[in-house]
Amino acid sequence: MLRRALEQIPHYRPACLVLISVFANGVVAPLCAQHPFTPGVAFGAFVFPYVDGNRSAWAVQFDLFTELSKDLVLDLNGVPLLDPVTGEAQFQRYNNIDRTIGFNQVGYSRVWENQITAKWWLHHVFWGAGGVVWDTPAEFLQNEAAHGLRLLTHVPRDSVVDHVVLGVGTEHMLSRGLVLNPWLDVIFVGGVGVGLSTSYVDGYGQLGGELSITPNRLWGRLGILHRWGLVGDPLPWEGLNLGLGNSYKMWQAWVLLPLDSFFSAWFPRLRVAYTDSRGPFVEAGGGSPHIRERLWSVRFESPVGQWAVEMWNDFAFKDLGPTFGLRIQWYN
Amino acid sequence: MGAVVRNGTLPLLLLIGSGCAPVYSVRLELAPDVTSEGRLIEGTAHVSPLGDDSVAVMITVSSSAPDGKIVGCFPRDIRPSEVRDSVLAATSADLPDSIGPLIEARRTPRGWDVLTIRTTRETLADLDGEEFEVTSLNPPYSDFSTCRDLARLDTQRYRFTSQSGSPGGGVAALVLLLAVGAGIPW
Numbered sequence: 038m039l040r041r042a043l044e045q046i047p048h049y050r051p052a053c054l055v056l057i058s059v060f061a062n063g064v065v066a067p068l069c070a071q072h073p074f075t076p077g078v079a080f081g082a083f084v085f086p087y088v089d090g091n092r093s094a095w096a097v098q099f100d101l102f103t104e105l106s107k108d109l110v111l112d113l114n115g116v117p118l119l120d121p122v123t124g125e126a127q128f129q130r131y132n133n134i135d136r137t138i139g140f141n142q143v144g145y146s147r148v149w150e151n152q153i154t155a156k157w158w159l160h161h162v163f164w165g166a167g168g169v170v171w172d173t174p175a176e177f178l179q180n181e182a183a184h185g186l187r188l189l190t191h192v193p194r195d196s197v198v199d200h201v202v203l204g205v206g207t208e209h210m211l212s213r214g215l216v217l218n219p220w221l222d223v224i225f226v227g228g229v230g231v232g233l234s235t236s237y238v239d240g241y242g243q244l245g246g247e248l249s250i251t252p253n254r255l256w257g258r259l260g261i262l263h264r265w266g267l268v269g270d271p272l273p274w275e276g277l278n279l280g281l282g283n284s285y286k287m288w289q290a291w292v293l294l295p296l297d298s299f300f301s302a303w304f305p306r307l308r309v310a311y312t313d314s315r316g317p318f319v320e321a322g323g324g325s326p327h328i329r330e331r332l333w334s335v336r337f338e339s340p341v342g343q344w345a346v347e348m349w350n351d352f353a354f355k356d357l358g359p360t361f362g363l364r365i366q367w368y369n
Numbered sequence: 370m371g372a373v374v375r376n377g378t379l380p381l382l383l384l385i386g387s388g389c390a391p392v393y394s395v396r397l398e399l400a401p402d403v404t405s406e407g408r409l410i411e412g413t414a415h416v417s418p419l420g421d422d423s424v425a426v427m428i429t430v431s432s433s434a435p436d437g438k439i440v441g442c443f444p445r446d447i448r449p450s451e452v453r454d455s456v457l458a459a460t461s462a463d464l465p466d467s468i469g470p471l472i473e474a475r476r477t478p479r480g481w482d483v484l485t486i487r488t489t490r491e492t493l494a495d496l497d498g499e500e501f502e503v504t505s506l507n508p509p510y511s512d513f514s515t516c517r518d519l520a521r522l523d524t525q526r527y528r529f530t531s532q533s534g535s536p537g538g539g540v541a542a543l544v545l546l547l548a549v550g551a552g553i554p555w
Binding site: 088089090150152155158160212213214215216222224249 | 476
């Protein structure tokens, strides 16, 4: 089965190239979204809400959950263990989820800002997304682009799934900004949100803050956000329910480097984040403890060009579980 | 708060795919003789077209005045309801006629103030080396007697410097990202 799946890759290549080409040339324009789409947050997507006014955005987003590692299961002597039924070597598994799942979504989001007092503000977010659960684009990005260019071992597939996915969500954040001194100001945010999709349901509360360093212009920002969430799989089409817990907690810290402040305005801003999450994925077997994931994310954003490109990955660069995500945004 | 603005901008066309309007950029720099309590926050002023031949230039600044006054640019004899009227604001003595009126001064959640100036594309390009002053405003636009004091507190100067670029900037960033991404063992 695995061999058959790998043999099918070349047949999908033209379709992938067309897809990538379409996105790259903006025919599906505009592309963007402000708020992370389900299940991007579980994969390391940026979570700090947009607090700088009203904004609407479009995005295209890819997320990949990898069922099997490219690494083989070895015995104590370092010899690959063979499947007792098929006699083939066995690849390491993440948990009980028995499919590799590629999420491909196009979404729209809108942020409204309301000033409620001289110091307090409300930020409302609405987002809607649709797409397909289809492994082919993610498989192309993983095996043909990243692993292929570096001549790395391809990540195998045992089983994949195809489905339409639809989702909506909303988030409501309260914020307060404080000018600490002429060099520093900080903004605190807190609130709740919910995301409902056919593949994943997420309700959460979060608290965070972001410090801006502005001695004579914006030099950089540092931030941290903590989130608690309850999750579920309403329609177990993709099989996420086999390895998904019912809650998670995570924190994300980030640094923003505004290259546009130091160089040309056409330089994008660079944001790098580290995410530490416990759940929502759970270990295989009894007890089902939450799996701890450490992920990193990088985002290039051009305020002048009004686009952003993000990607996220697990910190250990393993090819298991929530493996990577890519999002291209276009906003106004 | 006083501010001096020099220089203009070069209109740039950035098209990444279809459906993108022309994008302008104005670079702001502190003039060397600034000793103000106010600060320029964004190094780049955001310029957006207003539909006709006009553009809105948004400058993000911050005032460290003790009472956190919104930074604005309004003559003392304008009534509160008239402050938002761009026609009357155009008569502001604090802005050279050649630049255009201040059409909005608003406080952001971060505690920053965004000044929006309406001008034409042609004027924008001619701003190179020009200077103007912005004074402070006391919200909710009722006590203009403090404008003069705040202006003394928050004098600051800005400089517009030309920005040039090309669609290649955005494309280069995307290529860079893909190159970085391809180099990572996902």
